Amino acid sequence: LAKTTQPISMDSYEGQEVNITCSHNNIATNDYITWYQQFPSQGPRFIIQGYKTKVTNEVASLFIPADRKSSTLSLPRVSLSDTAVYYCLVGDESGYSTLTFGKGTMLLVSP
């Protein structure tokens, strides 16, 4: 799997938009970019996945530039309940993946 780099932590306030960027300079042609969210004492939860350009679902948006060497998870109008650790993973969706998680980004949303 391509190595990823994320900020260790981020702070925000309720109602703001939060953008978490992940760097993956060695991403391979067949690799997808996947983001997970983890609350304390729970397993990670899949949020969003993309290959290029922009992907949006009911939870977040994922922006991927043309060179795919980075990606940005965008959380619109965060609330206190969005306080969690966010992980960026890069891997080939075919065959199997070892799903290695990095340290993630701890997002703290304050009132």
Added chain:
Amino acid sequence: SQTIHQWPATLVQPVGSPLSLECTVEGTSNPNLYWYRQAAGRGLQLLFYSVGIGQISSEVPQNLSASRPQDRQFILSSKKLLLSDSGFYLCASTWEGRTNTEAFFGQGTRLTVV
């Protein structure tokens, strides 16, 4: 719908005792299965993964072992627990029709070795 059963939710075991954690998956066939450990305040450490019955790959050498006796059953074991084995153990599975980087996790087992 897909479901991952992981038990027990919490476990307190003395040093030197054996361990067996079980994970079963419903709603899919031939999943990739994973065991992770997360120490307090730390990231997810991949311990084992399996792409099929009897096929186990170990990521970190230690006193733990894993087995996959059935397609949707994944077991984590130890013959003698160490204090350092304490942590939050998570089972994860991929699903038919989803990509292999889109895993679903169980609720986890909080293991305390005393």
